[in-house]
Amino acid sequence: MKRYxxxxxxxxxxxxxxxxxxxxxxxxxxxxxxxxDIVITYKDDVSTLDPAIGYDxxxxxxxxxxxxxxxxxxxxxxxxRPELAESYEISPDGTVFTFKLRPGVKxxxxxxxxxxxxxxxxxxxxxxxxxxxxxxxxxxxKGFDEVTGGSATSLSGVTVVDPSTIKIELSRPDATxxxxxALNFAHVVPKEEVEKYGADFGKNPVGTGAYKLAEWTLGQxxxxxxxxDYWNKGLxxxxxxxxxxxxxxxxxxxxxxxxxxxxxxxxxxxxxxQEVMADPAQKERVVEGGQLHTGYITMNTNVAPFDNVKxxxxxxxxxxxxxxxxxxNNRAVPANxxxxxxxxxxxxxxxxxxxxxxxxxxxxxxxxxxxxxxxELFAMxxxxxxxxxxxIQQDLAAIGVKANIQSLAQANVIAAGGEKEGAPMIWSxxxxxxxxxxxxSNFYGPILGCGGAVPGGWNWxxxxxxxxxxxxxxxxxxxDPAKAEERxxxxxxxxxxxxxxxPWVPVxxxxxxxxxxxxxxxxxxxxxxxxxxxxxxxxxxxxDVQ
Amino acid sequence: xxxxxxxxxxxxxxxxxxxxxITFALLYLLPADPVRQIAGRSATPQTVENIRQQLGLDxxxxxxxxxxxxxxxxxxxxxxxxxxxxxxxLIVARLPASLLLMVGAIICELxxxxxxxxxxxxKRGSVTDQTLMVTSFVGVxxxxxxxxxxxxxxxxxxLGWFPIGGYGTWRHLVLPSLTLGIxxxxxxxxxxxxxxIDVLRQDYIRTAxxxxxxxxxxxxxxxxxxxxxxxxxxxGIDIGIFMGGIVVVESVFGWPGxxxxxxxxxxxxxxxxxMGVTLxxxxxxxxxxxxxxIVAPFIDPRIKLR
Numbered sequence: 145m146k147r148y149x150x151x152x153x154x155x156x157x158x159x160x161x162x163x164x165x166x167x168x169x170x171x172x173x174x175x176x177x178x179x180x181d182i183v184i185t186y187k188d189d190v191s192t193l194d195p196a197i198g199y200d201x202x203x204x205x206x207x208x209x210x211x212x213x214x215x216x217x218x219x220x221x222x223x224x225r226p227e228l229a230e231s232y233e234i235s236p237d238g239t240v241f242t243f244k245l246r247p248g249v250k251x252x253x254x255x256x257x258x259x260x261x262x263x264x265x266x267x268x269x270x271x272x273x274x275x276x277x278x279x280x281x282x283x284x285x286k287g288f289d290e291v292t293g294g295s296a297t298s299l300s301g302v303t304v305v306d307p308s309t310i311k312i313e314l315s316r317p318d319a320t321x322x323x324x325x326a327l328n329f330a331h332v333v334p335k336e337e338v339e340k341y342g343a344d345f346g347k348n349p350v351g352t353g354a355y356k357l358a359e360w361t362l363g364q365x366x367x368x369x370x371x372x373d374y375w376n377k378g379l380x381x382x383x384x385x386x387x388x389x390x391x392x393x394x395x396x397x398x399x400x401x402x403x404x405x406x407x408x409x410x411x412x413x414x415x416x417x418q419e420v421m422a423d424p425a426q427k428e429r430v431v432e433g434g435q436l437h438t439g440y441i442t443m444n445t446n447v448a449p450f451d452n453v454k455x456x457x458x459x460x461x462x463x464x465x466x467x468x469x470x471x472x473n474n475r476a477v478p479a480n481x482x483x484x485x486x487x488x489x490x491x492x493x494x495x496x497x498x499x500x501x502x503x504x505x506x507x508x509x510x511x512x513x514x515x516x517x518x519x520e521l522f523a524m525x526x527x528x529x530x531x532x533x534x535x536i537q538q539d540l541a542a543i544g545v546k547a548n549i550q551s552l553a554q555a556n557v558i559a560a561g562g563e564k565e566g567a568p569m570i571w572s573x574x575x576x577x578x579x580x581x582x583x584x585s586n587f588y589g590p591i592l593g594c595g596g597a598v599p600g601g602w603n604w605x606x607x608x609x610x611x612x613x614x615x616x617x618x619x620x621x622x623x624d625p626a627k628a629e630e631r632x633x634x635x636x637x638x639x640x641x642x643x644x645x646x647p648w649v650p651v652x653x654x655x656x657x658x659x660x661x662x663x664x665x666x667x668x669x670x671x672x673x674x675x676x677x678x679x680x681x682x683x684x685x686x687x688d689v690q
Numbered sequence: 691x692x693x694x695x696x697x698x699x700x701x702x703x704x705x706x707x708x709x710x711x712i713t714f715a716l717l718y719l720l721p722a723d724p725v726r727q728i729a730g731r732s733a734t735p736q737t738v739e740n741i742r743q744q745l746g747l748d749x750x751x752x753x754x755x756x757x758x759x760x761x762x763x764x765x766x767x768x769x770x771x772x773x774x775x776x777x778x779x780l781i782v783a784r785l786p787a788s789l790l791l792m793v794g795a796i797i798c799e800l801x802x803x804x805x806x807x808x809x810x811x812x813k814r815g816s817v818t819d820q821t822l823m824v825t826s827f828v829g830v831x832x833x834x835x836x837x838x839x840x841x842x843x844x845x846x847x848x849l850g851w852f853p854i855g856g857y858g859t860w861r862h863l864v865l866p867s868l869t870l871g872i873x874x875x876x877x878x879x880x881x882x883x884x885x886x887i888d889v890l891r892q893d894y895i896r897t898a899x900x901x902x903x904x905x906x907x908x909x910x911x912x913x914x915x916x917x918x919x920x921x922x923x924x925x926g927i928d929i930g931i932f933m934g935g936i937v938v939v940e941s942v943f944g945w946p947g948x949x950x951x952x953x954x955x956x957x958x959x960x961x962x963x964x965m966g967v968t969l970x971x972x973x974x975x976x977x978x979x980x981x982x983x984i985v986a987p988f989i990d991p992r993i994k995l996r
Contacts, residue, residue, distance in 0.1 A: 188954050192774040272740045275728050279737060292737060346774050362783035363946035364857060388856070390944040390954075394839075395855045398847050402854065555723060600735065 172378065173666060179689035181384035182406040182664065184678075185391035185399070189363055192346030195331035196269045196276040202409065204328060205676040206387070209368065209380075211331035211351030214243050214262065214310075215322050219676075219683045220669030222488060222582035224322050224625075228257065228332060228352065238317030238623030241325075245308045249375045251334045252356040259310040264335045266312075267291070267298050278329030281580070284318040317621040319631060323581035326675075354380040354682040363390055368681070381685035397659075401426075406661040406686075407671075409678055414528075417473050420659070431658045433672020434486035436579035438479055438587070440572050441521075441536065441649040442561065442604040447568045450519075454511035456646035460497035461504035462543045468535050469652050472528050476652035482587050482639050484653040486674060488628075489584030489635040496643065496650075505543045516544025522560055522567040524574035525551040532651075533571050561604035570604050571651075577602075582674055584635035588616055592642060607647035612638055663688045695984065702976040709972040710762070710965075714755050717961045724771045724961060762969075768962040770955075777966040781948055785970075787857060788947030791940070792932050794867030796925060799874030804918065806875070807882020811917075812909065814887060822879065829876030834935055838869040838942035855944035866943040870935045874928055878921055886917040919990040926982025930975035 192198050195211045216227035226232060229243040249257045269276045270291045282288055286301025301313035314321065324330060337350040349357055352375070355368035368385040387409070391399070396408035397416055412420050412430070420426045443450040443459060450456055465478035480496025483489055508516065521540075523533035533549045540547045547569065552560070554574060560566040579586040590596040594613050596603030619634040642648075658671040658678050666684040673680040725742045742748045746757065761768065767777035803826075810822040845865060846854040852865050889895065890913055898908045936949030944950075948967050955963035 188958070189773065189951075191772055194774070197774060272737065272744070275741050275744070277729055292740070294740075343769075344775065361946075362780060363787070363951065388944070390940075390946050390950050391855060392941060392944065395842065395942070395944060398842075399854050402847070404854065555726075558726075 173683070173685070176381050176666065176683075176685045177687070177689050178378075178381045178685070179383055180381075180686040181386065182382060182661075182684075182686060183386045183388060183404065184407045184409045185396040185405050186387060186389045186409040187392060189389045190360075190366055190387065193349040193357065194346030195328045195333060195349075195351070196265075196274050196278065197346055198328060199277045201677045205673075205678065205681065206366075206368075207328045207331065207349075208353070208676055209355045209681040210349050210353040210357060211328070211333065212249075212353055213326050213328070213331045214245075215326035215330075217326060217582070217675050219680050220667060220673050222486070222674050224326060227326070228262075232322075234623055238319070238621060239314045241312045241314070241321060242305070243310050243312070243325075245310065246375060247308060249352050250373050251337070251352055252350045252371060252373075253334065253337060254373075255334060255336075257332060257334070257352055258307040259304040260307070261332050261334060262310045263298075263302050263304050264338075265330065265332050266302050268333070268338065269329050270299060271297065276329060278327060281324045281327060281329060284314045284316055284321060284324075286313045286315045288315070317623050319620045319623050320581070320583050320585055321623070322625075323583050327581060355385065358384075365389065376682075380682045382681070385681055400659060400661060403661065406664050407679060408659055411678070412657055412659055414473065414475075417475065417657075426659075429660055429662065431660065431668045431671040433656045433658075433669070434484060434674070435654050435656045436484050436487055436582060436674060437654045438482055438484050438572075438577055439476070439651045439654065440479070440482070440577075441651060442567075442570045442572065443647060443649070444565065444568050444604065444606055445647055446565050446606045449511070449513060449517055450568060452511050453645055454507050455513065457497065458504040458507040458511065458543065459540070459545075460643075460646050460649050461500045461507065462545070463536060463539050463649050463651065464499050465651055466499070467539075468532055471531055471535055472652075475657065476654045479650035479653050481643055481650055482592065482648060483584055483635075484579075487579065487582060487584060487587070489632040489639070491636040491640060494636075494640055494643070497646075501539075501542050508543060508545075513544075516546065518546040518548070519568045520550055521547040521569045521571060522550045522552065522557050523571040524554050524557050526554075526574055529571060529573040532573055536571060561602070562600040564599065564606065567604065572604075584632060584639070585616065585620055588635075588638065592647070605647035607642070607645065609642075609645065612641060695980075698980050698983065702980060705976055706969070706972055710759065710969060711755065713965055713968045714758060715751075717965060718751055718754070720959065720961065727959075728771050758965075767966040767969075770960050770962050772958050772960045773963065777962050780951060780963065781966055781970055784946055784948045784951050787945060788936055788940070788949060790863065791866055791870060791936060791945055791947055792929065794863045795870035795874065795932060795935075796928065798867045798871030799878055799928070800925075802871065802875035803878025804882050804921070806879035807921075808886060808909070808914065808917075810879065810883045811886035811890065814883075819883075823883070826876035826879035829872045829879075831876075832872070834869055834873065834938045835942060837872055838866070838939055841865050841869055842942065855942070857944070857946050862943075862945075866939050866945050869942070870932060870939045873935060874931065878924075881921050881924070882917065885920050886913060889913045889917045892916075922989055923982055923986045926978040926980070926985065929978030933971040933974055 186202055188202065190203055190206065191200060193203060193207055193210060195207045198204065198207050212228045214227060214229040215224055217223055218225050228246055228249055230246040231244045233242045245259060251257060266282065268274055270279050270282050270288060272292055272294065279292065285299050287296060287299040290296035291299055303311045305311050332352060334350055338345045341348045347360060354371055354374050356371050357366065358369040359367040366387040370380055370383050393408060393410045393413040394416065396405055397413065399405040400408055420430065443456050445451055469476050469478055481491060481494055521533055521536060523529045530551050533551065537547045537549055557570060558575060561570050577587060577591055590602045592603060592607060593616060594608035594610060597606045597608045615634065615638055619631050622631040656672050660671060663686045664684060665687045670680040670683050725738055725745065725747055729738045729741055746754065758768065765778060770777055770780065773780065806822050806826060810819045813819045842854060842865060846852045852861050856862050895908060895913055898912050936947055937953050940947045940949035941953045948970060951963060952967040955967065
């Protein structure tokens with residue numbers, strides 16, 4: 145018994161994984177000057193700034209500047225680092241995460257943040273009454289099912305050890321859990337303010353972030369003011385950010401040229417894109433970056449002839465992806481695998497299926513379809529998707545496949561995809577997968593795994609490879625950050641195997657183009673930050689302050 | 691008179707009830723599931739079902755409609771699934787801007803339309819008349835989206851006289867009012883012209899001329915006040931036309947009114963907001979028409995209400 149005890153303790157001590165150094169060691173831009181204000185425009189009104197609810201690309205970055213989570217990413221990258229946590233420990237089996245909170249962090253109302261707030265935040269986001277679109281991300285926490293089922297109001301796996309320590313127990317090892325804790329949904333909220341405002345907390349947000357909300361005039365503007373008490377000293381650089389809403393992107397571009405706007409939040413309107421890129425003075429102010437997005441064609445493996453792997457492979461060779469990219473003014477890069485290039489785990493060496501209509505036709509003949517066949521291609525009915533579907537249709541016609549286009553409203557396409565034999569082929573444009581967090585597993589479960597191949601699911605290929613599901617579970621149980629590379633390699637292998645079975649034709653990865661005024665400065669990567677869209681408000685600055 | 695107004699009010703209420711049933715039915719049939727919008731793609735089927743129950747969206751159509759209607763009568767327009775706030779709050783916040791824009795547009799269309807019609811009637815058959823009538827025709831038929839962007843480009847971007855969209859000062863108001871008013875101005879120019887020509891043919895004008903009154907006096911003192919009567923009676927009906935126009939004009943100029951709210955809601959399939967704005971617009975149109983009918987006999991005693 146005694147021997148048993150000592151060995152366990154030794155093993156535990158050895159296996160304890162400590163979080164990395166606090167964020168204060170990060171590099172700061174030596175040229176950055178504090179002060180000044182900027183103007184950002186948007187077409188749509190901001191929906192909500194409640195971190196448990198906000199889930200569109202417009203409010204995502206705004207919420208990140210008003211609130212903080214236990215984890216975050218180094219600015220402009222996909223590298224995790226502790227944020228409101230000072231450090232963390234993960235148990236050897238990967239199921240217990242203990243976070244030590246940063247001392248002296250205050251909410252905008254002046255109260256100090258404690259472990260109780262973290263627990264309240266997690267209970268709240270999972271509570272069905274909150275109706276959070278992010279609740280599902282926390283499914284690995286112990287007690288999740290009881291709270292969503294209504295038999296408990298508090299997650300049994302989340303324990304406040306002391307005011308500055310919180311322990312979270314999982315029901316299974318989850319390598320993505322640190323990413324989950326960096327999601328907006330896990331950003332810490334103060335109980336008293338949430339209760340004070342009730343359903344209107346999203347209009348009266350109070351967090352710990354670099355900025356606080358100073359003004360919100362519905363339909364007109366939001367003003368963010370620098371949080372002078374921010375725990376990360378020296379940040380943010382800007383004194384004020386004004387978000388003007390209700391501005392058409394074309395008008396915003398005109399105002400940018402007149403110097404009235406610093407960043408058009410909706411980007412460069414498609415109609416003006418070529419004009420901007422052809423003008424050197426304007427192009428110079430455009431920052432291009434990757435996006436965690438893939439546009440793909442699904443082939444329903446339940447429907448003949450797509451139950452034949454050779455047919456699916458032939459489809460992969462038949463599509464001229466360069467031409468599809470040209471159709472959307474080169475605002476994307478051709479894809480050869482499910483993961484986008486900026487995602488960890490992307491296989492740089494993987495060649496994919498080259499565009500080769502002759503080989504595709506030969507493979508079709510080998511599969512028993514020398515004359516081709518007739519099928520249906522579903523696509524969303526908003527531009528540019530019908531145009532892209534037509535390009536795909538032409539490419540398929542060249543190898544003898546007659547694809548009839550079903551151009552439908554988004555909800556109808558999604559419904560058809562979720563039926564077992566509903567849609568033979570779907571072009572994913574307008575519904576393509578954008579990752580919630582930069583981890584390769586995020587592209588698997590719901591869209592390529594067996595779990596998503598259910599009625600109403602997102603796995604529109606109905607591709608289910610139980611062997612790969614096992615490998616995925618195995619990869620995700622590698623929780624040790626030191627073994628991250630090994631884990632990414634496993635994921636690369638999984639996606640390469642998927643491409644052998646070819647349930648998808650990956651077509652392109654959308655690129656982001658952010659335009660900024662000449663006075664805005666800071667590293668380019670801050671303007672195409674993978675998690676802060678459009679820009680990382682906390683780290684950018686202006687050059688015209690004294 | 692009172693009996694007439696009461697009868698019209700009852701009719702109006704029935705019209706609004708009809709509008710609410712039709713819009714509710716149309717939006718009910720739309721292929722957009724608000725529960726999925728709320729729940730997000732990471733939601734489990736259990737969560738989706740919970741939310742559906744909480745919102746009462748698992749109930750049959752008529753029960754859902756009945757609940758909507760009874761809430762409506764107590765002033766509750768429901769809650770936007772996407773904006774996550776009360777629809778009534780969103781509409782009330784944006785109503786003043788739309789009203790201001792409409793007042794601006796009425797001033798623009800009357801000033802431009804009446805003066806164009808007056809000049810055309812006086813110079814009847816001349817080149818000036820024809821030019822003005824062609825211009826009014828262009829004004830009636832030009833798409834407001836094009837007119838708005840054109841005005842914006844010329845007067846705001848190139849000449850810099852006015853701000854490029856936005857809201858706040860009288861300078862922000864000019865271009866959107868003009869865009870919205872141009873359509874009506876064309877109408878008014880044509881109506882004013884024919885009405886003025888009618889009046890100028892009347893005996894009392896000939897009498898005035900025979901008395902040796904000055905031409906200007908005849909036109910402005912005797913003819914104009916009579917000629918505008920049928921025209922002014924139309925202002926109430928304009929409100930209905932404006933309700934369609936503000937959706938476009940407010941979006942082009944970034945004007946924070948309910949037209950822009952409607953446009954944003956349509957693009958995001960935000961059903962409760964679309965419902966709310968449709969009902970408010972229907973109310974405005976019905977009230978505008980009612981007002982036009984009630985005011986008419988006061989302006990023109992020849993008209994009798996029955």
